[in-house]
Structure formats: structure tokens, C-alpha cells
Amino acid sequence: MHPLPTLRVPHAGRGSQRGIAALEFSLTLVMLLMFICGVLGFGALFWMQQQLASAATDGARAAVFARFNGQADVPSAACAAAMSAFSSGSAVGCEVSSAPCGWAGAEGSQADCATVAMTYDTQSWPLLTTLQGLITSVPGMGTNWIPSRLRSQAIVQISQGTP
Numbered sequence: 222m223h224p225l226p227t228l229r230v231p232h233a234g235r236g237s238q239r240g241i242a243a244l245e246f247s248l249t250l251v252m253l254l255m256f257i258c259g260v261l262g263f264g265a266l267f268w269m270q271q272q273l274a275s276a277a278t279d280g281a282r283a284a285v286f287a288r289f290n291g292q293a294d295v296p297s298a299a300c301a302a303a304m305s306a307f308s309s310g311s312a313v314g315c316e317v318s319s320a321p322c323g324w325a326g327a328e329g330s331q332a333d334c335a336t337v338a339m340t341y342d343t344q345s346w347p348l349l350t351t352l353q354g355l356i357t358s359v360p361g362m363g364t365n366w367i368p369s370r371l372r373s374q375a376i377v378q379i380s381q382g383t384p
Contacts, residue, residue, distance in 0.1 A: 255355060262352030266343070266367065273313070273339040273373035276303040280315065280337035281375035288335075288379040295319070295379065299337050312345040322378055338374040343367060 280303030287298035296317035307313045316338045326332035343349045349367055356366050 255359075258352055258355055262349055262367070265346070265348055266371070269341055269343075269346075270371050270373065272306060273341060273371055274375075276306045276313070276315075277337045277339045277373045277375040279303055279306065280317065280339070281335065281377035284317065284335040284337060284379055285377055295335065299335065303337055303339060312342045314340045316340070319379070326378070332378050333380045334376050335379045336374055336376045338372065341371040343369055343371060 280299040283302030284295050284299035287295045292298055296319075299317045300315035303315050304313065318336050318338075319333060320336070322332040322334040324332065353367050
């Protein structure tokens with residue numbers, strides 16, 4: 222008796238599957254790169270916000286020292302201390318204002334406070350500008366993901382009546 226011939230069944234759709242792995246890889250790679258850019262961009266925002274908060278604190282501390290050491294120009298001493306954390310060409314701004322505190326000092330006397338405000342324009346950072354461009358290129362994503370300005374301030378009591 223003769224053995225029956227084996228029938229080969231052609232793989233259905235094998236020709237239509239050609240290159241699908243490359244397509245899936247490219248789509249996955251694009252999503253991975255966008256995720257990495259997002260993590261780096263938002264990490265940079267949080268880092269810069271921490272730098273601004275630290276600089277505002279240093280400026281407020283310097284305002285107290287300048288006031289109690291009898292320096293005439295407390296705002297410039299506060300901004301000089303706050304800006305020492307940044308390079309001279311950075312887009313960071315410093316502003317110091319004095320006003321009565323929102324609370325009463327010792328024995329009910331009026332206390333004076335200094336507010337050190339640090340600002341940073343995020344449009345001057347190329348990484349964040351690139352990230353904003355990537356976000357707006359995705360359909361359905363808005364443009365308000367990255368703030369245009371970061372701000373941090375520190376308020377300190379610099380006097381209580383006469384020093």
C-alpha cells in the first residue's frame with residue numbers, strides 16, 4: 222500500500238504579515254521616546270521650581286541679616302544672595318518688596334516683612350520648548366501642559382518696631 226501524500230497547507234496571510242514587527246517596533250519606540258522626553262521635561266520643571274524656592278529662601282535669610290546688620294539697601298542684599306545660585310546670563314528674575322506683616326509682632330506692635338519673589342521664564346529653556354512642541358504635535362493634547370513662568374516666594378519678618 223502506498224502512503225498517502227502529505228498535503229501542505231500554505232500559511233494563510235503570511236504575505237500580509239511581512240514587516241508588521243518593524244511597524245510595531247517603530248510605534249513602540251516613538252511612544253517610549255515621548256515618555257522619556259516627558260519625564261525629562263517635567264523633571265526639569267520640578268528641579269527648577271526647587272531651585273527657585275531655595276534661592277528665595279536664601280534671599281529672605283539675607284534680608285534678615287542685612288536688616289539686623291544695619292545695611293541701608295536690604296532689597297539688593299536679598300537679591301544678590303538669591304541670584305548667587307544662578308549664572309549671570311540666566312532668565313531668572315528677583316524682586317524684593319517690603320510691607321507690613323499680616324500678623325502683629327511682639328506686644329502687638331506692627332512688624333515689617335520682606336517678600337523675596339523669584340521668577341523664571343520657561344520659554345528660554347530649549348528642552349522645555351522642545352517638549353512643548355512634542356506635546357502640541359499629539360492630536361487631542363492641549364497647549365497648557367508647561368507653564369510659561371515659574372514663581373516662588375519667601376516671606377520673612379525683618380523688623381519689629383525698632384531693632
